[in-house]
Structure formats: C-alpha cells, structure tokens
Amino acid sequence: MKLPDEIAAKIKRPRGTRDLMNEDLRYFDFILGKAKERFEQSGFHKIETPLFEHVEVFDRSIGKETDVVSKEMYDFFDKGENHVSLRPESTAGVCRAYLENKMYAGTLPVELWYAGPHFRYDRPQKGRYRQFYQLGAEVIGESNPAIDAQVILLCRNILKDIGLLDSVTLQINTIGSREGREAYCQKLTEYYAGKDRSMCDNCLRRRETNPLRLLDCKNEDCVILADMAPKMIDSLSQEDKDFYKEVKEFLDALGVEYVENPKLVRGLDYYAHTVFEFWNGSEGAQNSLGGGGRYDYLIEQFGGQATPAIGFAFGLDRLVNEMEDQDIEVPTGETTDVFVAGLGQEAKKQSLVLIDKMHDVGIHCVGAMGKPAMNHQLKLADSLKVQYALILGELEVNEGVVLVRDMKKGAQEKIPQEEIVEFMLKKLGNE
Ligand code: AMP
Numbered sequence: 001m002k003l004p005d006e007i008a009a010k011i012k013r014p015r016g017t018r019d020l021m022n023e024d025l026r027y028f029d030f031i032l033g034k035a036k037e038r039f040e041q042s043g044f045h046k047i048e049t050p051l052f053e054h055v056e057v058f059d060r061s062i063g064k065e066t067d068v069v070s071k072e073m074y075d076f077f078d079k080g081e082n083h084v085s086l087r088p089e090s091t092a093g094v095c096r097a098y099l100e101n102k103m104y105a106g107t108l109p110v111e112l113w114y115a116g117p118h119f120r121y122d123r124p125q126k127g128r129y130r131q132f133y134q135l136g137a138e139v140i141g142e143s144n145p146a147i148d149a150q151v152i153l154l155c156r157n158i159l160k161d162i163g164l165l166d167s168v169t170l171q172i173n174t175i176g177s178r179e180g181r182e183a184y185c186q187k188l189t190e191y192y193a194g195k196d197r198s199m200c201d202n203c204l205r206r207r208e209t210n211p212l213r214l215l216d217c218k219n220e221d222c223v224i225l226a227d228m229a230p231k232m233i234d235s236l237s238q239e240d241k242d243f244y245k246e247v248k249e250f251l252d253a254l255g256v257e258y259v260e261n262p263k264l265v266r267g268l269d270y271y272a273h274t275v276f277e278f279w280n281g282s283e284g285a286q287n288s289l290g291g292g293g294r295y296d297y298l299i300e301q302f303g304g305q306a307t308p309a310i311g312f313a314f315g316l317d318r319l320v321n322e323m324e325d326q327d328i329e330v331p332t333g334e335t336t337d338v339f340v341a342g343l344g345q346e347a348k349k350q351s352l353v354l355i356d357k358m359h360d361v362g363i364h365c366v367g368a369m370g371k372p373a374m375n376h377q378l379k380l381a382d383s384l385k386v387q388y389a390l391i392l393g394e395l396e397v398n399e400g401v402v403l404v405r406d407m408k409k410g411a412q413e414k415i416p417q418e419e420i421v422e423f424m425l426k427k428l429g430n431e
Helices: 024-042 054-060 091-099 143-159 178-192 199-207 210-215 220-228 238-254 316-325 345-360 376-383 394-399 418-429
Strands: 053-055 075-077 083-086 110-119 131-140 168-172 271-281 288-294 309-315 338-342 365-368 386-392 402-406 413-415
Touching: 024 110, 024 131, 024 143, 024 316, 053 054, 053 091, 054 091, 054 309, 091 110, 091 131, 091 309, 110 365, 131 143, 131 316, 143 238, 143 271, 143 288, 143 309, 178 199, 178 210, 199 210, 210 220, 238 271, 271 309, 288 316, 288 418, 309 316, 338 345, 338 376, 345 365, 345 386, 345 394, 345 418, 376 386, 386 394, 386 418, 394 402, 402 418, 413 418
Parallel strands: 338 365, 338 386
Antiparallel strands: 053 083, 075 083, 110 131, 131 309, 168 271, 271 288, 288 309, 386 402, 402 413
16 A cells, blocks of 8 residues: 555655564564573562663763763653653663662662663664664672673573573673773773774764774774784783683683673773673674673762672573574464354354353454355465364354364364363364
C-alpha cells in the first residue's frame, strides 16, 4: 500500500531506529531469557529506571567532555522547562536510584540488573543505532577485586549460554585510581605536545579535554602514536598494580582467558581500576559486544559517600547480529496446535466459546473469524501448520458435536461438544 508522498516522509521510523519483530525478536528474547537465569542464580535483582533522567544525572557521572554527553545525548526541555535526556546508558540512572532509594542502608553489595532501550544520537550504521538495547548489571558497595572477576565471569557465562564464547576475546586493562590516572594524563599530554600534525581533529580536542581517549582513536596515524605512548601501568601506584594483579589471579583461578590491552580505556569518566570489553575477534569501533568496569568515584560525583562499584553492559542488538552472522540457531517460538473453523453465525458463536475454553486449559488455539468460506479457513489452518482443525458447520451445531481433523493424516472423527476440550488435551498430551 503506497502512502501519499508528503505523508510517507513522516509516517516512518526515525533514522537509527528499528521495528523489532519475528526473527530478531526471537533472538532478543532468547538472550534475555538466558541472561535472566544467570542473574537470578547469582542473586541479582532486576531494576527498571526511567527512560529519561535530569541531564545532570549524566553530566555529573559520565562526564561533560565525553562523546556520549557532549554529542550524543537526546536531551530536550520538557513542557515544564526541565532539561531532561533519554538515557544513553544505565549506570548513571541505577546509581541515582541507589542513592534516592537509600539502598546503601541495606545489605551491601547491592546487585542489580536491567535490560531495555537506550538512546544515543550517533551516525547510524550496522551495529550502531540511535535506539539500541542494553542488558547490564551493577554491583554497588564492594571493593574486593574478587568481585571484578565474578562480574567478568558472569558476562562470560552469558556469552557461553548464547553460543558466542568461542568467537569473542575478553580484553582487560586497569586505569588505576584517580591519582595515578591524573599523573598518567599529564604524561600523555606532554607526549602528545607538538605532535599536532600527526593527530586527527578529534584527538586534538581530546588532548585538551579527555587525554585518556587519545589511546582508543581508530585513525591510522593516531593508532601509531598511541602504540608508542607512555604506558598507563608505569604511572600507577603499587596499590593499583596489586589490585590489577589480584583481578588477574582470580580470573586465572576461574579459567577465564583474557587479553591484556594497555590501550583499553573505555569512553566514560567514571571508570577506575578494572576496565574490560568483549570483542568479536577483530579490532574496530563496532566490534565491542559489551564492556564495563569499576566506577568507584561515580557515587561520590553525585555528592554521596565514596562507594566502590562495578558494572557492565552488553549491546543486545550487537549480540543478536553476531549470533545471526554465526548462524547460531535459537528455539522457534510457540506454535499453534489447534485451529477452529466455524461456518454460519451460530457456529461462529460456539467457536468463540470453544477457543476461549481451549485457552483456559493452555492449548494454543486460533480461529478465523473474518473468513466465511470453509476452504479459506482450512487454507489458513494449513499455513499455520496446526496439528488439528476443529470444524463446526451447521450440521455439527445441530448434532452438538465437533469434527476433529488431523491435518497431517487427513483423518476425521466426531466428538461431542462437552467432551472436546478434554479430548484435545489428551490428544495433544499424548504427542
Ligand atoms: P558503552 O556503554 O558505550 O560501553 O556500550 C556498551 C555496549 O552497548 C557496547 O559494547 C555495544 O555493544 C552497545 N552499544 C553502545 N552504543 C550502541 C549503539 N549506538 N548501537 C548499538 N549498540 C550500542
């Protein structure tokens, strides 16, 4: 059906969004189901924070100089002149909820998981959408490096359950505590001074605003510069180094393989110590399926007491793309077992009642209320690949029976109406 041009220009999806359905949604639900099992067995509770928050929630935590806040936020003034933004990620919102709901007064650590849409105004391409879906978790209130290893293991187990473990590499690094990082940023700025001609425009800006990000630029010349830059680990305190060493020891004990990547810094301000990402083999901007890290300063940045925390998020869209690319199958959705075909007004009424009764006992059953001719109805039954069609014509109505047709064998039998539900339950139960 073609809409008039002037309407078609507007009655369509905004750029970078998708209508999720059929196959894609089956993969989404499969991943969510697997992740939920893993979260629940580890004692995590689900949290749903608002899809939008006051802009300050993101400004103060993620950092004004990050791409996410400075370029990609879907922020706007609502009708009450509140400056709000659709959430670009969930860690900030979850920490805001932790403080606002005084979760710190309960047992620590607080372990929460979430899943849902997030929004970033970026240039759309495969694997990068303006509305995308993240699935993630946060552990707030515990500083032991064993937690870092446990959180990484949880991610790995989710990847294992959805069949992606063998195709991803776990990249890890430490960015130390604030003091070490400040010293390192100073060194980096000095190293990059006078190298303007080999740096891209973005990096020239990053040198002033967010020097750590100089390390993960994808521009060819910048990659060469970053490879030769001073290493973070040399600027860190012994305590920071010991923390990292312990994380690695725990990972080794768990048999978790990892690649140490000194250039991995993650884009957001609130990280400290452990940072990690899961890559689908090769390097590149769109190859991160998920990542996370420790963010011991975030709650303090909100004005709360210093509270250690760690979290991660997977990009659901990217996990789905990856599974599809690798031909990983997921179970097909629910099937319809029974089709009710009714001919005539009275039969239609009885069909409606019959379908309702079937649903009450859990039988997957549909009918074709809008199709008058029996052969059209049975064609539909065929296309739905149901096992049985229940036929209610005028004759059957008068006799108080239902004709049960086995769609594969073509055999038919007459069953009294009051026995039909019981009969179908037995039939389906036997198969
Ligand atoms: P981040 O919060 O940037 O670390 O993102 C965590 C994960 O979310 C990434 O590894 C991606 O898998 C996914 N992700 C981030 N931004 C997008 C986007 N615009 N479209 C699709 N997935 C995204």
